[in-house]
Amino acid sequence: MLRLDLRKVAEFVRRADTEELLDRVTVYRAGMEPVALDLMEGELDRRGVTREEIAAWAAVRWENAIRLADGTALRCGFCDRPAVARVRRWHRVFGLVPVFPRSVACCATHLDG
Numbered sequence: 001m002l003r004l005d006l007r008k009v010a011e012f013v014r015r016a017d018t019e020e021l022l023d024r025v026t027v028y029r030a031g032m033e034p035v036a037l038d039l040m041e042g043e044l045d046r047r048g049v050t051r052e053e054i055a056a057w058a059a060v061r062w063e064n065a066i067r068l069a070d071g072t073a074l075r076c077g078f079c080d081r082p083a084v085a086r087v088r089r090w091h092r093v094f095g096l097v098p099v100f101p102r103s104v105a106c107c108a109t110h111l112d113g
């Protein structure tokens with residue numbers, strides 16, 4: 001059983017962007033500890049985000065997300081947002097020579113990058 005450092009979790013929750021919290025209580029929910037979910041939902045409530053808004057966020061995110069077997073969404077390879085596609089990218093050794101194409105998960109933001 002994973003032991004959580006509740007102080008660290010609380011600290012993260014206070015500083016997190018609302019978008020990050022919304023992703024964690026929706027598409028990443030299945031991978032979250034109940035006590036962490038409580039903290040995040042409490043923080044969202046404090047920021048004035050309603051249950052309806054959370055449900056709407058979940059619907060939009062799940063529409064494009066890639067669902068994993070554990071019930072969570074596949075994460076972008078570059079940030080914590082849910083990936084919307086897997087793309088082939090040339091893997092470069094030391095940033096120089098393209099060696100082989102690699103499949104990378106990308107969120108909507110990083111898809112063009």
Ligand SMILES: [Zn+2]
Nearest residue numbers: 076079107110
């Ligand atoms: Zn991303």
